[in-house]
Amino acid sequence: MACRRIGGHGHTLSPASSINCVKALATGIRTHSICMVSDFFYPNMGGVESHIYQLSHCLIERGHKVIIVTHAYGNRKGIRYLANGLKVYYLPLKVMYNQSTATTLFHSLPLLSKENTVLRAALNPEIVSVIPNAVDPTDFTPDPSRRDDSTITVVVVSRLVYRKGIDLLSGIIPELCQKYPDLHFLVGGEGPKRIVLEEVRERYQLHDRVRLLGALEHQDVRNVLVQGHIFLNTSLTEAFCMAIVEAASCGLQVVSTRVGGIPEVLPENLIILCEPSVKSLCDGLEKAVAQIRSGTLATPETIHNKVKTFYTWRNVAERTAKVYDRVADEVVLPMDKRLDRLISHCGSVTGCIFALFAVLSFLFLVFLRWMTPDSTIDVAVDATGPSGAWTQQYFPSKKGSEKEEIPDC
Numbered sequence: 123m124a125c126r127r128i129g130g131h132g133h134t135l136s137p138a139s140s141i142n143c144v145k146a147l148a149t150g151i152r153t154h155s156i157c158m159v160s161d162f163f164y165p166n167m168g169g170v171e172s173h174i175y176q177l178s179h180c181l182i183e184r185g186h187k188v189i190i191v192t193h194a195y196g197n198r199k200g201i202r203y204l205a206n207g208l209k210v211y212y213l214p215l216k217v218m219y220n221q222s223t224a225t226t227l228f229h230s231l232p233l234l235s236k237e238n239t240v241l242r243a244a245l246n247p248e249i250v251s252v253i254p255n256a257v258d259p260t261d262f263t264p265d266p267s268r269r270d271d272s273t274i275t276v277v278v279v280s281r282l283v284y285r286k287g288i289d290l291l292s293g294i295i296p297e298l299c300q301k302y303p304d305l306h307f308l309v310g311g312e313g314p315k316r317i318v319l320e321e322v323r324e325r326y327q328l329h330d331r332v333r334l335l336g337a338l339e340h341q342d343v344r345n346v347l348v349q350g351h352i353f354l355n356t357s358l359t360e361a362f363c364m365a366i367v368e369a370a371s372c373g374l375q376v377v378s379t380r381v382g383g384i385p386e387v388l389p390e391n392l393i394i395l396c397e398p399s400v401k402s403l404c405d406g407l408e409k410a411v412a413q414i415r416s417g418t419l420a421t422p423e424t425i426h427n428k429v430k431t432f433y434t435w436r437n438v439a440e441r442t443a444k445v446y447d448r449v450a451d452e453v454v455l456p457m458d459k460r461l462d463r464l465i466s467h468c469g470s471v472t473g474c475i476f477a478l479f480a481v482l483s484f485l486f487l488v489f490l491r492w493m494t495p496d497s498t499i500d501v502a503v504d505a506t507g508p509s510g511a512w513t514q515q516y517f518p519s520k521k522g523s524e525k526e527e528i529p530d531c
Contacts, residue, residue: 278291
């Protein structure tokens, strides 16, 4: 199923691609109307923005209607249509801090707590789904010609902060550089802990073996990864760590701390897991070095071919759609029962406060609908979804639709 813009130019999809897109709409998949709400979206570029954009396109490809709601960016206000008919609402909301509105800042306060989300919210684990991020394998392909095989290069791409274990890295570098004269470190990233690495490099005179590249744009990460043989992750805490997936997709042997969800990211034969200590990480790196020298390590192409099937956007979209299916089957409680559940779940005092806010929000919504009735609002054209304008134009019927050739979407 390939229903996406290629390189931003006016390409036309092949008939085979058209057939695949038609099949996505004709397989009887249960469809939903989905609203993605985020303060972070295009024209900003980053991990959250990319995730929402890619996931939305794959959900559209599966026949769902998807819109995105974000705040205005400069003159970019109102309704805009992106590729595939993805509709984006740029609302005139005031930005408070770091492209975040007041609502985002308010809802981010619970994140200051370090407890697990399920425990903190006293939720039933069975109703919580964990869906990983995805990586586009075509953006992270190996290129062994970029390596210097006369040396062994360890690549680190990370924000240089305490949580990422940069203090551990500062202990690893001098120990292994002394033991292995042909070992080099390539460090990409910026942060307050950079000064620690600079001091290590200066103290042990490692200027020719430790390169600090500074901040990297996401499109430049692959060019750094392909220069290495080993990818090192020293994080002290981590939820998923897409960086190790990107590194493995580029054909690198991954050495990482055994923290958070990292043990679940890659199979055992593609990652060496260590305890978050200098000694354990040094042992892990030495094991990887021994594999490289003995030639027992899989080729970059072999590693890439394995990784590219793990975390695809279509797989993420499929798993997300299953969650939506389950939620759509749940009974919508009336207002009084929702308030009772809120009070009983959050406690007599806090629950009453939250219930009061819920009632005020509901009354405010009723007031707004009275001030501006739905009948006075122009309805924007639905571009996506089973009844969308683009769907009707390019997939008018199941019969004969395989002959349709759709333009760039």
